[in-house]
Amino acid sequence: xxxxxxxxxxxxxxFENVAWTLGNRKRFERFIKKASGSEDYEIVxxxxxxxxxxxxxxxxxxxxHSNLIGKLKLRFHNMPWREWENARxxxxxTRLTAEPIAYGESGDFSYFVSESLQPCKPFSIFIDRxxxxxxxxxxxxxxxxxxxxLGKLRESGFFQPDFHLDNILVKETAEGYRFYIVDLHRASFxxxxxxxxxxxxxxxxxxxxxxxLPYADLRRFWVILKTRYxxxxxxxxxxxxxxxxxxxxxxxxxxxxxxxxxxxxRHHKFQGYVKNEKIPEALRTDLVEEPENLFSFSTYTYKxxxxxxxxxxxxxxxxxxxxxxxxxxxxxxxxxxxxKSRALxxxxxxxxxxxxxxxxxxxxxxxxxxxxxxxxxxxxLSELVGRGAENFEAHLQYLETNSPESLKHIxxxxxxxxxxxxxxxxxxxxxFIYDPSVTKYRYFIIDLDGSRFKRSVNxxxxxxxxxxxxxxxEFLNLVKNPSEIIFNYYFSLGKIEHKNxxxxxxxxxxxxxxxxAHKRRRQL
Numbered sequence: 069x070x071x072x073x074x075x076x077x078x079x080x081x082x083f084e085n086v087a088w089t090l091g092n093r094k095r096f097e098r099f100i101k102k103a104s105g106s107e108d109y110e111i112v113x114x115x116x117x118x119x120x121x122x123x124x125x126x127x128x129x130x131x132x133h134s135n136l137i138g139k140l141k142l143r144f145h146n147m148p149w150r151e152w153e154n155a156r157x158x159x160x161x162t163r164l165t166a167e168p169i170a171y172g173e174s175g176d177f178s179y180f181v182s183e184s185l186q187p188c189k190p191f192s193i194f195i196d197r198x199x200x201x202x203x204x205x206x207x208x209x210x211x212x213x214x215x216x217x218l219g220k221l222r223e224s225g226f227f228q229p230d231f232h233l234d235n236i237l238v239k240e241t242a243e244g245y246r247f248y249i250v251d252l253h254r255a256s257f258x259x260x261x262x263x264x265x266x267x268x269x270x271x272x273x274x275x276x277x278x279x280x281l282p283y284a285d286l287r288r289f290w291v292i293l294k295t296r297y298x299x300x301x302x303x304x305x306x307x308x309x310x311x312x313x314x315x316x317x318x319x320x321x322x323x324x325x326x327x328x329x330x331x332x333x334r335h336h337k338f339q340g341y342v343k344n345e346k347i348p349e350a351l352r353t354d355l356v357e358e359p360e361n362l363f364s365f366s367t368y369t370y371k372x373x374x375x376x377x378x379x380x381x382x383x384x385x386x387x388x389x390x391x392x393x394x395x396x397x398x399x400x401x402x403x404x405x406x407x408k409s410r411a412l413x414x415x416x417x418x419x420x421x422x423x424x425x426x427x428x429x430x431x432x433x434x435x436x437x438x439x440x441x442x443x444x445x446x447x448x449l450s451e452l453v454g455r456g457a458e459n460f461e462a463h464l465q466y467l468e469t470n471s472p473e474s475l476k477h478i479x480x481x482x483x484x485x486x487x488x489x490x491x492x493x494x495x496x497x498x499x500f501i502y503d504p505s506v507t508k509y510r511y512f513i514i515d516l517d518g519s520r521f522k523r524s525v526n527x528x529x530x531x532x533x534x535x536x537x538x539x540x541x542e543f544l545n546l547v548k549n550p551s552e553i554i555f556n557y558y559f560s561l562g563k564i565e566h567k568n569x570x571x572x573x574x575x576x577x578x579x580x581x582x583x584x585a586h587k588r589r590r591q592l
């Protein structure tokens with residue numbers, strides 16, 4: 069047990085000098101009896117300044133104010149007291165939070181006691197474990213109940229800027245699903261029900277939590293919302309854009325964290341990252357000793373050019389993609405003397421893609437070789453998705469036989485990338501791998517080392533990626549009018565109003581023709 073947790077448990081056993089403000093006296097007396105006589109404590113959550121403890125059917129938040137800053141915050145910005153006040157008000161108005169039992173202060177500690185709401189579970193855990201098992205009818209019922217919950221909060225004038233799935237609890241009852249909200253120290257109340265404009269702002273906090281759900285499930289929720297509250301239809305694009313803006317800010321903060329140290333390796337002339345638990349020990353040994361030898365296990369080579377070699381390798385009856393980035397001339401050498409290799413860049417970007425719930429093959433290892441600081445070679449080992457050597461042919465066949473749908477799947481994936489602040493830079497069709505197991509998009513996206521992560525992707529960058537996609541499909545001559553399908557579907561997504569759409573389309577088609585002409589000249 070950590071020191072702060074130990075101090076918090078010790079504080080639970082000494083209530084002699086605590087000044088209490090009571091909500092429910094009978095339940096408070098029962099809590100005191102349980103806390104003083106029980107050794108059965110469950111640490112639910114712990115941080116530097118706060119510990120949440122469950123004692124049978126009570127939750128206790130213990131706040132620590134041991135230093136000067138903590139005492140000043142308690143004096144001028146008393147968050148524990150705000151949570152107590154907000155919980156009392158919301159419970160009296162709606163019964164949508166745990167009943168507050170008592171608030172207390174003593175020396176370096178303050179306490180907030182509430183009922184435990186057992187057997188509720190965080191909505192995030194419920195979705196992760198249960199959503200895929202629910203029928204369409206059950207999902208609809210869940211959406212209706214959740215919308216009723218949001219509607220009651222709106223009617224009470226409640227606004228929560230810390231609105232995420234871990235702060236929402238759900239319980240299955242005979243009457244259906246029941247929802248509760250906790251962690252109310254940042255919440256506020258209006259004197260009247262929230263306006264639809266203000267409610268739209270509130271929904272921008274919760275929508276990012278559902279970004280990993282299948283599109284059909286999200287659409288079901290929004291159809292029900294629009295049916296119950298027709299006034300919200302005009303705010304749809306604002307909610308969507310606001311949600312993505314919040315997600316991009318959140319992800320950019322996460323991106324500043326360094327890569328996971330436990331994967332780092334340095335072995336003789338090679339350094340980089342290896343996920344030891346994901347690959348056999350023999351493969352790991354061969355990889356860090358001399359990765360070039362892995363090409364002897366090749367069963368199919370996708371590419372062997374001046375820039376890179378990409379092969380499928382079969383190692384101990386399991387197949388992987390193995391890629392070597394080549395050194396190309398003096399300027400290329402000088403460039404990567406001062407930069408990370410493309411392999412390590414790919415590793416880091418694949419983690420960012422995964423954090424944004426975008427489907428990309430998992431990178432199992434990324435290594436680079438340097439001599440006196442000069443990059444010689446770099447390698448990546450990744451999982452094999454799709455059906456290997458036959459995958460591109462299957463991809464082309466799927467494009468040809470299901471052209472409108474397949475183009476829409478790829479276009480949706482590209483749109484989601486842009487909404488998440490990612491410009492791919494080389495979005496040709498061969499960089500999308502068809503795999504029907506990817507339920508939302510049907511495709512994995514690859515070749516990430518040229519992608520860029522931005523505050524927002526501007527119009528020219530969006531058009532550039534769309535041109536790469538459309539021109540590569542036009543060049544294959546498998547689908548009729550792919551450019552029209554891609555452009556029209558892309559700019560219909562999200563019901564976002566786009567200015568000068570006719571001019572954008574004209575520019576887009578001109579760029580496609582120019583790129584297509586360049587491809588055909590190179591073929592001659």
